[in-house]
Amino acid sequence: MNKLLSIIAILGIVASLPQTSVATPEDDLKAFQEYYKLRFPEVPFNDYVNGVYALDADSRAQWEAIEDFPPYELNIEKGKEMFNKPFKNGKTYASCFKNEGIGIRQNYPYFDTKTGKVVTLEGAINACREANGEEPLGWKKGPLADISAYMAYTSRGNVFDIKIPDDPRAIDAYNKGKQFFYAKRGQLNMACADCHVYNAGNRIRADLLSPALGQLTHFPVYRSKWGELGTTQRRYGGCNEQVRAKAFKPQSEEYNNLEYFHTYMSNGLEVNGPGARK
Amino acid sequence: MSNMKRRTFLKGTLAAGAAGMAVSAGLLTPRAVLAAWPTAAFEAKTVPDALTSLMGSDKLDGSDKITIKAPDIAENGAVVPVSVETSIEGVSSISIISEKNASPLSASFKLGSGTEAFVATRIKLAKTMSVVAVVKSGDKLYSTGKEVKVTIGGCGG
Amino acid sequence: MANSIKVRAKVTGGVTTVKALISHPMETGLVKDKKTGELIPAHFIQEVTCEHNGTNVLTAWWGASISKNPYLSFRFKGGKAGDTLKLHWVDNKGESDSLETKIA
Numbered sequence: 010m011n012k013l014l015s016i017i018a019i020l021g022i023v024a025s026l027p028q029t030s031v032a033t034p035e036d037d038l039k040a041f042q043e044y045y046k047l048r049f050p051e052v053p054f055n056d057y058v059n060g061v062y063a064l065d066a067d068s069r070a071q072w073e074a075i076e077d078f079p080p081y082e083l084n085i086e087k088g089k090e091m092f093n094k095p096f097k098n099g100k101t102y103a104s105c106f107k108n109e110g111i112g113i114r115q116n117y118p119y120f121d122t123k124t125g126k127v128v129t130l131e132g133a134i135n136a137c138r139e140a141n142g143e144e145p146l147g148w149k150k151g152p153l154a155d156i157s158a159y160m161a162y163t164s165r166g167n168v169f170d171i172k173i174p175d176d177p178r179a180i181d182a183y184n185k186g187k188q189f190f191y192a193k194r195g196q197l198n199m200a201c202a203d204c205h206v207y208n209a210g211n212r213i214r215a216d217l218l219s220p221a222l223g224q225l226t227h228f229p230v231y232r233s234k235w236g237e238l239g240t241t242q243r244r245y246g247g248c249n250e251q252v253r254a255k256a257f258k259p260q261s262e263e264y265n266n267l268e269y270f271h272t273y274m275s276n277g278l279e280v281n282g283p284g285a286r287k
Numbered sequence: 288m289s290n291m292k293r294r295t296f297l298k299g300t301l302a303a304g305a306a307g308m309a310v311s312a313g314l315l316t317p318r319a320v321l322a323a324w325p326t327a328a329f330e331a332k333t334v335p336d337a338l339t340s341l342m343g344s345d346k347l348d349g350s351d352k353i354t355i356k357a358p359d360i361a362e363n364g365a366v367v368p369v370s371v372e373t374s375i376e377g378v379s380s381i382s383i384i385s386e387k388n389a390s391p392l393s394a395s396f397k398l399g400s401g402t403e404a405f406v407a408t409r410i411k412l413a414k415t416m417s418v419v420a421v422v423k424s425g426d427k428l429y430s431t432g433k434e435v436k437v438t439i440g441g442c443g444g
Numbered sequence: 445m446a447n448s449i450k451v452r453a454k455v456t457g458g459v460t461t462v463k464a465l466i467s468h469p470m471e472t473g474l475v476k477d478k479k480t481g482e483l484i485p486a487h488f489i490q491e492v493t494c495e496h497n498g499t500n501v502l503t504a505w506w507g508a509s510i511s512k513n514p515y516l517s518f519r520f521k522g523g524k525a526g527d528t529l530k531l532h533w534v535d536n537k538g539e540s541d542s543l544e545t546k547i548a
Contacts, residue, residue: 074407329507
């Protein structure tokens with residue numbers, strides 16, 4: 010009995026301590042965003058959504074020239090057409106989403122407490138298709154990316170507000186994503202953080218490294234390199250391969266947890282997808 | 288005698304082969320499609336050849352009345368925004384030459400009578416080179432150039 | 445099917461600024477298909493024309509070194525809001541497309 014009481018007492022004391030030894034997502038977010046403010050004091054918070062273009066004038070000028078009439082406009086049009094086209098059963102994508110799927114990009118990814126898994130926007134789009142008897146679309150590019158582009162476009166200006174519910178499974182998913190982000194991988198033994206936190210703003214050969222803050226707000230992205238639009242997890246795979254690590258599959262738990270953590274770190278920034286990048 | 292015959296025979300074979308490859312690669316325009324498109328100019332491998340083929344002359348007068356806007360360092364050589372504007376009067380055409388591309392002539396714009404001497408587009412540059420704007424007014428060709436660096440990125444760019 | 449041409453044409457102070465974005469692969473014929481190892485045949489727009497109320501204002505001759513999903517911008521005098529603008533392109537395979545729009 011005494012032992013039990015002392016255990017309860019200890020638990021009670023631990024519970025009442027300020028959470029200095031166990032960082033919460035809110036603590037992480039604050040520290041993450043503070044780091045960049047100190048690192049790039051001249052960059053206004055809202056400009057982080059523009060990645061390297063917030064840091065370099067010459068590339069910004071080229072990007073602005075492209076943004077004047079960006080190639081992803083063709084994708085938004087296609088995406089809108091598909092979004093509005095009914096499934097064989099007569100229903101549309103609107104039936105699967107809050108607010109009929111308009112202006113909701115800023116809520117993804119979210120943690121589904123029913124399934125205990127992270128759901129990305131692309132994941133939700135294909136889930137909608139399958140729930141309505143349609144074949145799922147390819148995860149990395151093509152029609153899925155176009156639909157995602159349209160949905161992002163209708164959400165432009167909305168502020169990212171990723172929620173981490175008070176559910177140990179959600180916190181676990183968040184922590185797994187955070188761990189992925191900071192863990193070294195590949196033959197080049199590099200972590201996401203190596204380039205995008207510690208070396209943000211530095212060059213890797215002739216490329217400028219973008220800050221991880223605001224990094225996902227503009228997806229899906231039309232990359233000049235791809236000559237087409239691609240999704241967040243297409244880029245995750247490509248980036249992993251660049252450090253000579255084997256890419257995970259799109260919408261794998263690893264990438265979904267990563268996207269959950271990664272997007273959460275941009276809470277407070279506005280949706281500006283789809284975007285154009287090199 | 289037999290040597291000469293053999294040489295001619297080989298030359299003929301090579302010529303037919305090259306032309307055949309070019310056609311299958313879609314490099315030769317079917318004649319019926321666009322009679323006006325200056326095939327030789329676009330296929331010319333040197334700047335003087337491209338200019339002579341397109342304009343009848345490769346004599347360029349440098350001009351400070353032409354503004355060419357292009358980046359100092361191209362973010363991606365596949366999509367380089369370029370614009371050309373000039374205050375020279377009576378401009379009939381503006382052409383863009385990418386001097387070190389395999390085929391230097393990138394584009395040529397023929398302006399209508401009320402059209403301003405300004406064009407903008409996006410071009411592919413194979414490597415660091417000068418992009419040259421050639422403005423035709425009357426019989427004269429004016430030009431200015433800008434060096435654009437094209438680099439190897441580290442992020443798969 | 446969505447048209448391959450997107451145009452913005454706006455008149456200010458008697459000058460119409462035209463901006464066009466065209467969906468087209470602009471293949472040079474020099475790139476190998478990663479899967480087959482074969483050269484992807486050249487497929488690029490050769491000519492773009494723009495007519496204002498039936499009169500040609502611009503003819504653009506392009507080579508394969510114009511970027512994929514090409515962009516074009518130019519300006520001309522004498523247009524008014526509501527005037528018709530017609531853009532037309534032809535590529536090296538003989539494929540073509542056009543779009544008629546009104547100046548804003």
